[in-house]
Amino acid sequence: MRILTILLLSLTAMGPAQERDADEIIRDAVDHWRGVSSYSEIQMVIHRPDWERSMTMRAWTQGDEQSLVRVTEPARDRGNGTLTDDDSMWTYSPRVNRVIKIPSSMMGQSWMGSDFSNKDIAKADDIIDQYEHTLLGVEVVDGITVYEIESIPYEDAAVVWGREVLRIREDNVVLEHSFYDQDGELVKTLQSLEIGEMGGRVVALVQRMAKVETPDEWTEIRVLAVEYDIDVPDSMFTLSNLRNPREL
Numbered sequence: 001m002r003i004l005t006i007l008l009l010s011l012t013a014m015g016p017a018q019e020r021d022a023d024e025i026i027r028d029a030v031d032h033w034r035g036v037s038s039y040s041e042i043q044m045v046i047h048r049p050d051w052e053r054s055m056t057m058r059a060w061t062q063g064d065e066q067s068l069v070r071v072t073e074p075a076r077d078r079g080n081g082t083l084t085d086d087d088s089m090w091t092y093s094p095r096v097n098r099v100i101k102i103p104s105s106m107m108g109q110s111w112m113g114s115d116f117s118n119k120d121i122a123k124a125d126d127i128i129d130q131y132e133h134t135l136l137g138v139e140v141v142d143g144i145t146v147y148e149i150e151s152i153p154y155e156d157a158a159v160v161w162g163r164e165v166l167r168i169r170e171d172n173v174v175l176e177h178s179f180y181d182q183d184g185e186l187v188k189t190l191q192s193l194e195i196g197e198m199g200g201r202v203v204a205l206v207q208r209m210a211k212v213e214t215p216d217e218w219t220e221i222r223v224l225a226v227e228y229d230i231d232v233p234d235s236m237f238t239l240s241n242l243r244n245p246r247e248l
Helices: 022-034 118-122 239-243
Strands: 037-048 051-062 066-073 081-085 088-093 098-101 131-141 144-153 163-169 174-180 186-198 201-211 218-228
Touching (some): 022 131, 022 144, 022 163, 081 118, 081 239, 088 118, 088 239, 098 239, 186 218
Antiparallel strands (some): 037 218, 051 066, 066 081, 081 088, 088 098, 144 163, 163 174, 174 186, 186 201, 201 218
């Protein structure tokens, strides 16, 4: 899941950071975000000028391609879920008791009314496989080396963005991830607002996604608890479990 960014972090730091090239830094950051497998409890806050909405969720991941997110609070949304498996994505709502597959034409639409898109959630590893990466610069911030990397999609890549720019710390925590359209205009940015230790690792505890055109509207993902490298059965990532939960 890409932006629950916004969320599920790393294995270990990889060797001396300065010896890595741009491709390795991106790969390490994605591995840092997801791990081999993970379980997390998160809060998503959707902020608008005249209202604010909060949801608590549980999330599981396995490898780069499988994830399950399930809403636990508030009561009216409890049981709503999203399942991703490879290139496919499904949602489930207990109110209508239906599993719906998200078509490719809807992948750019909002996920659960947030500033994250379905595509953000579904394909975290696209940036590894479908982009060419270039190291733009290196700086030291508060004693920590930070790499700025430009990622441009290959000509035949089935992606939305014209380019993406990331600022990644030497310990693989993403500080900032900016998304540009095909005309080179900045559309939205994901920022890590709070970084700390949880689950024995340094992680981004709070991340905010905001669009350039509506800076007073944003969505924050807050990590409440996280575990890594846990045993997650394959049955967790099935349509049957999406509809009828069998939690760990």
